[in-house]
Structure formats: structure tokens, C-alpha cells
Amino acid sequence: MLLSPFNLTERIMIPLVEEPKEHFEEFRMYEKCYFECGSKTKFWHWRTNQPICKKCAKTHKVSEVEKCTPKYKAPTKAEYMKSL
Numbered sequence: 823m824l825l826s827p828f829n830l831t832e833r834i835m836i837p838l839v840e841e842p843k844e845h846f847e848e849f850r851m852y853e854k855c856y857f858e859c860g861s862k863t864k865f866w867h868w869r870t871n872q873p874i875c876k877k878c879a880k881t882h883k884v885s886e887v888e889k890c891t892p893k894y895k896a897p898t899k900a901e902y903m904k905s906l
């Protein structure tokens with residue numbers, strides 16, 4: 823069965839990047855999701871520098887996420903990936 827682009831159940835509202843494996847191996851822990859779900863996650867919303875799990879990314883909007891610090895300047899995705 824082919825997936826119709828109009829019938830995606832995996833619709834993500836908040837774009838996430840996966841924390842590189844090397845990063846995880848260095849710190850040995852995942853961050854706690856920004857939302858109240860309590861999950862540990864290796865996914866980040868790079869524009870706010872907040873950890874967000876995949877489940878919450880589907881049910882929340884970017885506008886609900888505050889930046890980690892008000893002055894945090896959102897990098898482009900490419901810049902963010904380079905800084906890791």
C-alpha cells in the first residue's frame with residue numbers, strides 16, 4: 823500500500839533534529855522533553871535549543887516552545903548541525 827501524502831499519521835508540527843550518537847556517548851544521558859510528558863529524548867528543536875520528544879512534536883506547535891534564553895539566536899539547521 824502506498825502512503826498518500828494527504829494521509830500522513832506521522833505529521834510532525836515541530837521540526838526536530840536528532841542528537842548525534844557521539845554526543846550521547848559523551849554525556850551518557852538524554853535530555854528531558856520540554857513538555858510535561860516526562861520522556862527523555864535525543865531530539866531537539868534547534869531554533870529554540872530545547873529538547874522535545876517526537877510524540878510532543880506531533881501535538882504541539884513551534885509557537886508553544888520558548889527559547890532556552892531570550893537572547894538565543896536561532897541558527898539555521900545547517901549552522902546548528904555544524905555546532906554540535
Ligand SMILES: [Zn+2]
Binds near residue numbers: 855856859875876877
Ligand atoms: Zn514530550
